[in-house]
Amino acid sequence: MILQYETPEVITKVDGVECAGVRVKGGGLGIVKCEGKAVGVFTKNRFKAAPVIVTEEHLKNGFIKGIIVNSGNANAYTGEEGVKNALKMAEMLAEKLECDRKEVLVSSTGVIGVQLNMDWIESLFREVYPQIGSDEENSWKFAKSITTTDSFTKQWGVRIGDVVVAGVAKGAGMIAPNMATMLAYVFTDAKIDCSFIKEVAEKTFNSITVDGDTSTNDTFILVSTEKKACDEKRVKKAVEHVCSVLAEMIVADGEGATKLMRVFVNGAKSEREAKKVAKAVASSTLVKTALFGCDANWGRIIAAIGYSGIDVDEKLDIAIVGGSWRAEEAFSGCKNEKVFIVKDGKDTGKRSVASEIMKKSDVVEFHIDLKAGKCKACVVGCDLSYEYVRINSEYTT
Amino acid sequence: MILQYETPEVITKVDGVECAGVRVKGGGLGIVKCEGKAVGVFTKNRFKAAPVIVTEEHLKNGFIKGIIVNSGNANAYTGEEGVKNALKMAEMLAEKLECDRKEVLVSSTGVIGVQLNMDWIESLFREVYPQIGSDEENSWKFAKSITTTDSFTKQWGVRIGDVVVAGVAKGAGMIAPNMATMLAYVFTDAKIDCSFIKEVAEKTFNSITVDGDTSTNDTFILVSTEKKACDEKRVKKAVEHVCSVLAEMIVADGEGATKLMRVFVNGAKSEREAKKVAKAVASSTLVKTALFGCDANWGRIIAAIGYSGIDVDEKLDIAIVGGSWRAEEAFSGCKNEKVFIVKDGKDTGKRSVASEIMKKSDVVEFHIDLKAGKCKACVVGCDLSYEYVRINSEYTT
Numbered sequence: 114m115i116l117q118y119e120t121p122e123v124i125t126k127v128d129g130v131e132c133a134g135v136r137v138k139g140g141g142l143g144i145v146k147c148e149g150k151a152v153g154v155f156t157k158n159r160f161k162a163a164p165v166i167v168t169e170e171h172l173k174n175g176f177i178k179g180i181i182v183n184s185g186n187a188n189a190y191t192g193e194e195g196v197k198n199a200l201k202m203a204e205m206l207a208e209k210l211e212c213d214r215k216e217v218l219v220s221s222t223g224v225i226g227v228q229l230n231m232d233w234i235e236s237l238f239r240e241v242y243p244q245i246g247s248d249e250e251n252s253w254k255f256a257k258s259i260t261t262t263d264s265f266t267k268q269w270g271v272r273i274g275d276v277v278v279a280g281v282a283k284g285a286g287m288i289a290p291n292m293a294t295m296l297a298y299v300f301t302d303a304k305i306d307c308s309f310i311k312e313v314a315e316k317t318f319n320s321i322t323v324d325g326d327t328s329t330n331d332t333f334i335l336v337s338t339e340k341k342a343c344d345e346k347r348v349k350k351a352v353e354h355v356c357s358v359l360a361e362m363i364v365a366d367g368e369g370a371t372k373l374m375r376v377f378v379n380g381a382k383s384e385r386e387a388k389k390v391a392k393a394v395a396s397s398t399l400v401k402t403a404l405f406g407c408d409a410n411w412g413r414i415i416a417a418i419g420y421s422g423i424d425v426d427e428k429l430d431i432a433i434v435g436g437s438w439r440a441e442e443a444f445s446g447c448k449n450e451k452v453f454i455v456k457d458g459k460d461t462g463k464r465s466v467a468s469e470i471m472k473k474s475d476v477v478e479f480h481i482d483l484k485a486g487k488c489k490a491c492v493v494g495c496d497l498s499y500e501y502v503r504i505n506s507e508y509t510t
Numbered sequence: 511m512i513l514q515y516e517t518p519e520v521i522t523k524v525d526g527v528e529c530a531g532v533r534v535k536g537g538g539l540g541i542v543k544c545e546g547k548a549v550g551v552f553t554k555n556r557f558k559a560a561p562v563i564v565t566e567e568h569l570k571n572g573f574i575k576g577i578i579v580n581s582g583n584a585n586a587y588t589g590e591e592g593v594k595n596a597l598k599m600a601e602m603l604a605e606k607l608e609c610d611r612k613e614v615l616v617s618s619t620g621v622i623g624v625q626l627n628m629d630w631i632e633s634l635f636r637e638v639y640p641q642i643g644s645d646e647e648n649s650w651k652f653a654k655s656i657t658t659t660d661s662f663t664k665q666w667g668v669r670i671g672d673v674v675v676a677g678v679a680k681g682a683g684m685i686a687p688n689m690a691t692m693l694a695y696v697f698t699d700a701k702i703d704c705s706f707i708k709e710v711a712e713k714t715f716n717s718i719t720v721d722g723d724t725s726t727n728d729t730f731i732l733v734s735t736e737k738k739a740c741d742e743k744r745v746k747k748a749v750e751h752v753c754s755v756l757a758e759m760i761v762a763d764g765e766g767a768t769k770l771m772r773v774f775v776n777g778a779k780s781e782r783e784a785k786k787v788a789k790a791v792a793s794s795t796l797v798k799t800a801l802f803g804c805d806a807n808w809g810r811i812i813a814a815i816g817y818s819g820i821d822v823d824e825k826l827d828i829a830i831v832g833g834s835w836r837a838e839e840a841f842s843g844c845k846n847e848k849v850f851i852v853k854d855g856k857d858t859g860k861r862s863v864a865s866e867i868m869k870k871s872d873v874v875e876f877h878i879d880l881k882a883g884k885c886k887a888c889v890v891g892c893d894l895s896y897e898y899v900r901i902n903s904e905y906t907t
Binding site: 133157158159160190192224225226227312324328329380398399403404408411412415416419420421423424425427458460497498499501502503504505507 | 554555556557587589621622623624648721725726795796800801802803805808809812815816817818820821822824855857892895896898899900902903904
């Protein structure tokens with residue numbers, strides 16, 4: 114599922130952000146130059162990649178001057194030598210920026226278990242660094258440089274008055290022996306307190322599921338160059354919106370995905386419970402294959418709710434809404450009509466009507482009302498197709 | 511993956527067990543007549559099917575005289591009417607056996623969300639009941655009657671001296687709008703304390719994974735007719751063996767499965783941790799598709815270990831063993847040579863050798879040594895193929 118979109122703003126429109134990137138066969142290198150406050154959220158995988166270890170350490174300052182990212186090799190499961198190489202990457206950029214290496218963040222994505230070829234990194238660096246600038250093209254080149262098997266480049270941004278919030282991301286590629294690495298860098302020139310990043314991550318990047326696997330390299334960085342005063346509440350909302358759109362782009366680029374699925378759970382006793390239910394439904398391979406087959410199979414949805422581990426009553430509602438992808442609907446939903454397939458725990462007899470809607474729609478929403486409380490959550494996933502199996506089993510040939 | 515096997519013993523060889531069954535288009539009905547002590551383990555799905563609710567209640571006696579099972583309709587998500595119908599099924603058999611309905615267990619498997627057609631059940635009952643007997647054929651007819659989309663009938667049993675332990679199972683079929691229901695009935699004429707059922711279930715039926723979905727109807731019943739004295743330890747081991755074989759049969763019949771995968775985790779700090787790691791690896795869709803593609807992709811195994819949620823060191827070992835299915839190896843492993851793909855956390859360079867072994871083998875074992883303790887576990891799963899996607903997405907056409 115390749116999204117056709119035009120972003121209103123790009124990262125180089127953020128005051129204080131310059132960048133460059135090059136993507137060659139086998140990988141790429143991207144650089145961001147930006148003075149600002151930075152925070153990050155990282156993979157929970159026990160085997161954190163070397164750049165994640167280094168970046169977490171460097172973020173303790175809370176202030177950065179640059180970011181360097183390579184694709185093609187994840188520098189994961191590479192031991193002490195891997196950490197040394199990640200530090201070398203930081204040093205490379207720090208030397209040019211005339212700052213401490215601790216003011217540079219490092220990310221990698223690609224093959225795991227193989228040491229970085231530092232000659233290759235250095236030669237790319239020499240090529241990329243002089244290109245740093247603030248043209249719109251630079252932002253796309255950076256976005257492209259961090260991709261691996263992504264089928265489209267992911268960038269989204271918005272303007273609120275004279276303030277810009279914009280970000281790039283990569284994700285979904287899991288072609289062997291790579292891992293599905295999600296990288297996201299969101300920038301704003303508004304002076305905001307970035308400590309709400311965990312909350313944002315929880316609602317966006319941590320509320321998507323392609324195949325449930327968590328990479329060794331997942332990284333989400335939020336940077337404020339603090340150039341402008343702003344209505345902080347509105348800017349924070351914009352940050353969440355940008356992350357929502359980038360997160361949905363990652364899912365839409367899920368391997369072999371033909372349809373995006375938004376699972377909205379309402380009426381839960383807590384947000385945690387709502388998310389648990391939504392995640393169980395969006396992750397169920399039976400729900401995912403039924404979505405691919407365009408069948409409003411509520412039995413499979415019910416079963417997933419049932420094993421999600423929370424205490425729910427049978428008398429719930431399930432409705433389906435069909436739409437096509439639009440950025441403003443990311444994580445918030447289409448406005449099209451709801452078709453109830455289960456009402457008060459009973460089959461409404463509308464399964465075939467709902468299935469027809471699924472056939473026609475690129476985006477399918479499941480709205481589940483648990484009727485047990487006032488809390489809600491949304492998890493975005495995709496279907497499971499032949500193409501997913503092909504990509505993930507035939508990559509060696 | 512259809513297993514070719516001949517079981518040494520069948521359930522009608524268990525002293526005190528008689529049965530019958532019929533399988534017609536759209537479903538079937540099976541009956542077991544057996545006086546004995548019984549215990550059960552059931553689905554953890556929140557939406558327990560009506561027969562599960564009834565059977566759990568009836569098992570409080572600890573003593574049963576019969577079991578009645580239908581396939582074709584799961585009697586799940588059917589509310590009070592469903593419970594009434596499940597009770598009616600118990601009454602039907604109790605009347606013939608001249609016992610209380612509380613001495614009869616009930617199971618169902620098939621479509622969910624649809625009320626049972628009790629006329630159909632009654633007519634099948636009238637046909638099946640007179641056929642009850644203890645011929646070997648009866649055992650196969652019962653085993654066949656409880657199947658849904660199973661591609662082969664599952665029965666296994668062994669003899670220890672004059673004592674028999676034998677069981678039947680159904681599983682793996684998840685064709686819509688059905689759920690994957692696992693049913694297993696294991697009988698012995700040995701006088702044993704059956705309260706170890708949970709422990710056995712944990713090591714066998716709860717240590718398999720096809721697609722991670724848990725049905726509303728999963729049921730495992732263990733019955734002792736208490737006809738014979740025995741070496742209790744040996745008989746308990748035999749019960750575990752029978753359950754291991756039945757559990758592996760269920761996985762081998764996993765939809766679209768072309769290869770069985772045994773994940774052995776050794777050197778864990780606790781059994782719980784060992785199982786968590788084994789389950790994460792066996793459930794990873796990336797590992798499952800790599801298995802289908804016959805690639806010894808240790809990066810994906812490492813990543814799954816990493817996100818399993820336990821604290822492990824990078825310096826672990828991963829070896830591959832290839833074999834073909836044999837009952838005596840169920841959950842215990844092949845004796846063929848181990849090929850290490852990761853040793854002390856380092857690539858051994860044997861990936862292509864290991865991949866060749868995977869190509870030639872119906873059964874692929876991953877042996878993971880965490881080197882952190884003395885505990886171990888085994889989880890059995892299967893690959894994820896095009897056929898899985900086809901079965902689960904194209905069933906409506």
